Amino acid sequence: MELRHLRYFIAVAEELSFSQAARRLNIAQPPLSQQIQDLERETGLKLFDRSRRKIMLTQSGKDFMVDARNVLDSVAQLERKTKLRSEGHLGRLSIGVNMAIISPHFFSSILRRFRQRHPEIDLSLSDYLSVRQLEGLLSGEIDAGFLRLPSQIPDLIDTHLIKRETMRMAVPTGHALARKKNVNWSELKGENFILINPDAARMFYEGLYFKCRMAGFEPKVEQYTNNLSTQLWMVSAGLGIAPLPTTPNILKRGGVTFVSLPADAPVYETVMAWRRGDLSPVLQRFVQFIRRGE
Amino acid sequence: MELRHLRYFIAVAEELSFSQAARRLNIAQPPLSQQIQDLERETGLKLFDRSRRKIMLTQSGKDFMVDARNVLDSVAQLERKTKLRSEGHLGRLSIGVNMAIISPHFFSSILRRFRQRHPEIDLSLSDYLSVRQLEGLLSGEIDAGFLRLPSQIPDLIDTHLIKRETMRMAVPTGHALARKKNVNWSELKGENFILINPDAARMFYEGLYFKCRMAGFEPKVEQYTNNLSTQLWMVSAGLGIAPLPTTPNILKRGGVTFVSLPADAPVYETVMAWRRGDLSPVLQRFVQFIRRGE
DNA sequence: TCTATCTATATTTATTGAGTATGGGATAAC
DNA sequence: GTTATCCCATACTCAATAAATATAGATAGA
Numbered sequence: 284m285e286l287r288h289l290r291y292f293i294a295v296a297e298e299l300s301f302s303q304a305a306r307r308l309n310i311a312q313p314p315l316s317q318q319i320q321d322l323e324r325e326t327g328l329k330l331f332d333r334s335r336r337k338i339m340l341t342q343s344g345k346d347f348m349v350d351a352r353n354v355l356d357s358v359a360q361l362e363r364k365t366k367l368r369s370e371g372h373l374g375r376l377s378i379g380v381n382m383a384i385i386s387p388h389f390f391s392s393i394l395r396r397f398r399q400r401h402p403e404i405d406l407s408l409s410d411y412l413s414v415r416q417l418e419g420l421l422s423g424e425i426d427a428g429f430l431r432l433p434s435q436i437p438d439l440i441d442t443h444l445i446k447r448e449t450m451r452m453a454v455p456t457g458h459a460l461a462r463k464k465n466v467n468w469s470e471l472k473g474e475n476f477i478l479i480n481p482d483a484a485r486m487f488y489e490g491l492y493f494k495c496r497m498a499g500f501e502p503k504v505e506q507y508t509n510n511l512s513t514q515l516w517m518v519s520a521g522l523g524i525a526p527l528p529t530t531p532n533i534l535k536r537g538g539v540t541f542v543s544l545p546a547d548a549p550v551y552e553t554v555m556a557w558r559r560g561d562l563s564p565v566l567q568r569f570v571q572f573i574r575r576g577e
Numbered sequence: 578m579e580l581r582h583l584r585y586f587i588a589v590a591e592e593l594s595f596s597q598a599a600r601r602l603n604i605a606q607p608p609l610s611q612q613i614q615d616l617e618r619e620t621g622l623k624l625f626d627r628s629r630r631k632i633m634l635t636q637s638g639k640d641f642m643v644d645a646r647n648v649l650d651s652v653a654q655l656e657r658k659t660k661l662r663s664e665g666h667l668g669r670l671s672i673g674v675n676m677a678i679i680s681p682h683f684f685s686s687i688l689r690r691f692r693q694r695h696p697e698i699d700l701s702l703s704d705y706l707s708v709r710q711l712e713g714l715l716s717g718e719i720d721a722g723f724l725r726l727p728s729q730i731p732d733l734i735d736t737h738l739i740k741r742e743t744m745r746m747a748v749p750t751g752h753a754l755a756r757k758k759n760v761n762w763s764e765l766k767g768e769n770f771i772l773i774n775p776d777a778a779r780m781f782y783e784g785l786y787f788k789c790r791m792a793g794f795e796p797k798v799e800q801y802t803n804n805l806s807t808q809l810w811m812v813s814a815g816l817g818i819a820p821l822p823t824t825p826n827i828l829k830r831g832g833v834t835f836v837s838l839p840a841d842a843p844v845y846e847t848v849m850a851w852r853r854g855d856l857s858p859v860l861q862r863f864v865q866f867i868r869r870g871e
Numbered sequence: 872t873c874t875a876t877c878t879a880t881a882t883t884t885a886t887t888g889a890g891t892a893t894g895g896g897a898t899a900a901c
Numbered sequence: 902g903t904t905a906t907c908c909c910a911t912a913c914t915c916a917a918t919a920a921a922t923a924t925a926g927a928t929a930g931a
Contacts, residue, residue: 284656286580302877314920316879327663329856336877336928342669342857343662350655357651361644362578368637369621562623563636595909608889610910627909630897
């Protein structure tokens with residue numbers, strides 16, 4: 284049994300006329316009669332009573348129609364949902380985000396508007412470190428990630444730049460460097476560095492290490508932390524200096540002064556990332572949505 | 578989109594291998610690849626990830642599978658129910674019955690056993706007069722009827738004999754005829770006849786009228802009634818005599834005596850009737866069930 | 872009775888699903 | 902590293918079958 288049989292049957296059952304139904308189906312009448320006969324043979328049911336001029340549905344035919352409609356309805360639903368899926372209006376999207384580096388306001392605003400525009404897309408969020416997100420992307424765990432770009436990213440990842448920041452140095456307000464507007468790399472020699480846990484952020488310091496070595500010294504690491512505010516607290520407590528992006532607001536607090544580094548300072552790139560060549564229509568929608576800055 | 582696409586897709590999705598699925602489907606692998614490609618083109622969805630050796634379902638593919646299974650399930654149900662219908666195990670049957678002439682015990686026993694044997698057949702019953710049942714059969718209102726056969730029945734009706742009774746005459750116990758065992762037609766001359774309402778039963782009296790006329794007189798009708806027990810009550814009250822079948826039990830009451838008529842007396846045939854050539858499998862089952870006396 | 876209309880049958884045509892042969896790419900074995 | 906194997910895709914052919922055409926038979930209406 285094929286859908287053709289059911290579609291033809293329903294047409295005849297609704298028109299109660301083979302020729303009329305054939306016109307509606309844009310086929311000739313003989314093949315329609317044939318197909319209905321095939322259906323009757325296959326089902327073993329006499330579906331129509333053709334004894335009079337106007338054909339009638341038999342009881343078997345009426346019963347069969349109920350179930351046939353059921354099938355065609357489920358097909359219609361499949362096609363409807365498939366269309367929505369292929370257009371990216373229906374589906375699910377797993378998003379990773381490093382909340383330590385993304386402005387909550389910015390992010391929630393994006394999500395709110397996207398969800399409003401595409402209510403049929405299920406969003407799931409995971410707060411992951413940037414490196415973890417890259418793993419998650421490659422493993423298929425997440426479809427898109429908001430993360431800070433490490434110096435080198437896998438070839439299989441595409442990105443869209445959200446924000447580009449240059450590295451500044453956070454120093455205790457009373458510190459000698461705090462009085463300068465700009466510092467050279469060589470002036471950092473001998474300073475105690477307070478860095479984010481290398482597990483999470485090693486690659487972000489590669490540029491810094493490189494510059495320091497070019498300036499003739501190895502950065503002396505006083506302390507690792509896995510937390511931005513702890514890092515800043517340590518700076519304000521005078522335990523050392525910390526390289527940080529130019530992120531505003533949150534980082535401004537008493538006891539910490541930011542000083543600029545030379546023009547060749549490393550940059551922090553906050554991006555949205557996704558698997559290169561991922562054709563998921565929902566992801567396409569989302570990428571497009573972000574790219575357009577909607 | 579055709580069922581073939583869905584069946585093939587499910588096979589590949591379950592085997593996660595085109596060649597394996599092709600074996601299962603008893604087709605070669607290339608046409609399977611083709612059909613899946615057609616499906617992907619038509620849906621606009623990339624359903625499989627063929628990048629590695631073992632293919633994988635994409636998220637779109639997983640989503641699509643849910644709805645595709647839905648469709649195939651509804652088709653399976655259609656086929657299951659269609660098979661049951663064509664075998665007469667599923668459906669409905671509208672039965673007419675003239676409860677005035679059918680033993681309730683006999684009838685309810687039949688229905689009980691049939692319903693027990695075929696629990697998926699919906700039975701609906703209507704208590705109709707015999708003539709009304711014949712109309713109902715021809716109009717499609719009922720599919721089978723238990724009725725008393727009139728002298729001539731439409732050509733389009735098939736019957737199965739349930740009971741055959743000869744006509745007797747019910748006379749008041751004190752009546753002159755009550756003393757005889759047999760009466761001739763001519764002895765009925767001048768008697769008052771109490772008959773069932775001609776609307777319902779005229780044809781049952783045609784034989785009687787014929788015999789009386791052959792005997793040289795016209796039956797004198799004292800009273801019409803539309804009810805058997807009223808008819809008998811009138812006889813016992815001495816208002817007249819009434820022709821009745823040899824139905825036992827119920828009709829035996831005080832004040833009424835039954836006397837036999839000559840051998841050529843009309844007969845009452847109680848039958849099950851249905852539309853000649855009605856191929857409804859459920860009806861076939863029912864007719865077969867009754868014929869076999871099950 | 873004739874005509875119009877509708878369905879069924881017979882036959883031909885066209886579409887398309889399936890088969891065959893083959894090539895490329897990835898993994899596994901040597 | 903090289904070969905062998907497995908699997909899917911492509912190109913082309915063949916076969917099945919759905920659709921078209923022509924026509925006959927049946928039925929209702931003029």
